Amino acid sequence: MFDACSRVQVGIQESVYQDSRELLLSRLYLNSKRLKKVKESLDIPGKAMDELLNYYKGRESVSHPVKRITNSIRSENSVDESDFKIANDALEHVFVGQRAYPPHFCGDDINWNTRPVADMEWVWQLNRMYFWNAMGKVYAKTGDEKYVKEWCLQVVDWIEKNPNDAEHNYAWRSIEAGIRGYSWTTLFYRFIQSPHFTPEVLVSFLNSCYDHAEFLMTRYRSGSNWGLMEAEGLAFIAFTFPEFKNAVKWRTEAIRRLNNEINLQVYPDGHQRELAIGYHLGCINWFYRTYELAMLNNRAGAFPESYFEKIELMCEVPMKLCFPDGTNVQFGDAWAGQPGQHSDNFLTWAEWFERDDFLYLATDGESGTAPNQTAFALKESGLYSMRSGWDKNATCLVLKCGPDGGGHCQPDNGTFSLYSGGRTLMPDAGSYIYSGDPEGRNWFRQTKVHQTLTLNDENSGYKPDLLLWQPGNDLDVLVVENKAYENLTHRRAVLFVEKKYFIIIDEAIGTGTGNVDIHFQLAPGKVVHENEKYYVYSEFSSGTNVFVQAQEQVGLQLSEEEGWVSYEYTKKELRPTFRYRLIKEKKDEALRFVTLVAPFEREIPKIKVELVGNSKVGSDKIQFKINENGTEKLIAYELK
Secondary structure, eight states: OOOOOOTTTTTOOHHHHHHHHHHHHHHBOTTSGGGHHHHHTTTSHHHHHHHHHHHHHHOOSOOOSSOOOOTTOOOOTTOOHHHHHHHHHHHTTEEOSSTTSOOEEOTTTTOTTOOSSSOHHHHHHHTTTHHHHHHHHHHHHHOOTHHHHHHHHHHHHHHHHOOSSGGGTTTOOHHHHHHHHHHHHHHHHHHTTSTTSOHHHHHHHHHHHHHHHHHHHTOOOTTSHHHHHHHHHHHHHHHHOTTBTTHHHHHHHHHHHHHHHHHHHBOTTSOBTTOOHHHHHHHHHHHHHHHHHHHHTTOGGGSOHHHHHHHHHHHHHHHHHSOTTSOOOOOSSOOOOOTTTTHHHHHHHHHHHTOHHHHHHHTTTSSSOOOSOSEEEETTTTEEEEESOSSTTOOEEEEEOOOOOOTTOOSOTTOEEEEETTEEEEOOOOOOOSSSOHHHHHHHTOGGGSSSEEETTOOOOOOEEEEEEEOOSSEEEEEEEEEEETTEEEEEEEEEETTTEEEEEEEEESSOOEEEEEEEEOOSSOEEEEGGGTEEEEOOSSSOEEEEEEOOOTTOEEEEEOOEEEEETTEEEEOOEEEEEEEEOSTTOOEEEEEEEEEESSSOOOEEEEEESOOOTTOSEEEEEEEETTEEEEEEEEOO
């Protein structure tokens, strides 16, 4: 016999409960045949609530991705040790906010606005209650009622303490409301069969879901991932609780927004407009989950065929832009993550779209077929990749020269990251932190800490142009241009020669004067500098290294710079960085840097690059003579 959560246990006063009960009944469509027993019991309010709870415990008319917990279902394959740790801590009110920080005890009487760190991300994420998801998963795995009992207490506590007003705006940003709208419906299905889920809990919970939906109807952050989470939360409440009078209105508006946003936010090349891979992957989920929910409830027709087709195009992006080991390129607010992190995604997508190339990536080549390309251009996003193959040791360079992606983007057009031999040799700096350390965040948002050109160390702008994309068997050519400054344009050409090494041509075109620098950054580790010969190379004791050498010219300077890289939120480490500098003294002067970037294993490569002819900076055609270990050849590109 379980000790169910009574009104007294969850802390609801009788008068408050009566008012809440009447409010909920006024919000339900009681003329529905499904709520007939509830309507017939209105003269006995307590019985009406019992009937409503019984209705939800037995309801079969609504489908949801999470199946209800029954005595015959006691497994949850995705539960791991961390879920148990988070769930058990939450029983003691030790909660996880932003995961980069330690869990924090929020009091016997929970303070939902506690701030153990200066970073507001902690408070905001506390009020997304990700730890409740862990409690739900662990309950599904174990059937232990203590998790439901404590969740009932906590959800009612949060609802009572956090009305939607100015004093509680830390809990009522629209993004948090949207996340809760989605996750709370999942928790509803996890816990509804428990005897601890009483009428008192149901009343409080449903009224808050209604309040969330009505609030989300007034918030629409179009063009941002926020808009997707707002719409998703609204949709999941509407689909899960069609008994609300306003459910059809909510559902219609949520689907309208998602249909609108997939065209506004996703470029024709498939990348989400904020140009940060983590948010891109999140957007795949936010677009798909409501589509799946609609399918489960026979309303997929509310989405056009193009909607699902565009999701498929989005799923191609990590295939095209991630490194061979499955880690991410850290452009903007992105994090490298762990090798193989996308395997489960690719397996899911292989099933959705019947794609053998996704299956190949999901199984490390054991099944499916490798993608039939090794070079990809996402032209609208300004993201390009060149690779030598599809094994984990392949060489891969990813370059960015795109539009302004907003707050999660950085002024880094022209930058690139390089991977080879199972190692990211030249990673992007990352972003370090969102709030709590504004100076730290701003340091990572400087153009000069990216592998691109600066004029007088100033941040650059976003005015990109693709001049040439010409992949081939032995030579891939990419030429992009960015009007980085009002008076100076940066043209960068990248030539991937024989799938082994890169020649990078940087040209500064315009009237701007001062210090023109090309910046390069390597992975943390030892390096060798040879300033007189204009080269730097990494010195890992084993595996693959990288050699960077600029073509000698009058006035060229090589010097070290301050360098940091952040692979995890709130964490950063020193890394070697350097710059090549030319001083542009005259307005009519134009400058060119030619740099060899060559991964190598045992011996430093003997490659000499020499410009052929006297082509002016900004010319449409450039030709080079390359001497590699005594063998000469000519390579060139010509703009059309």
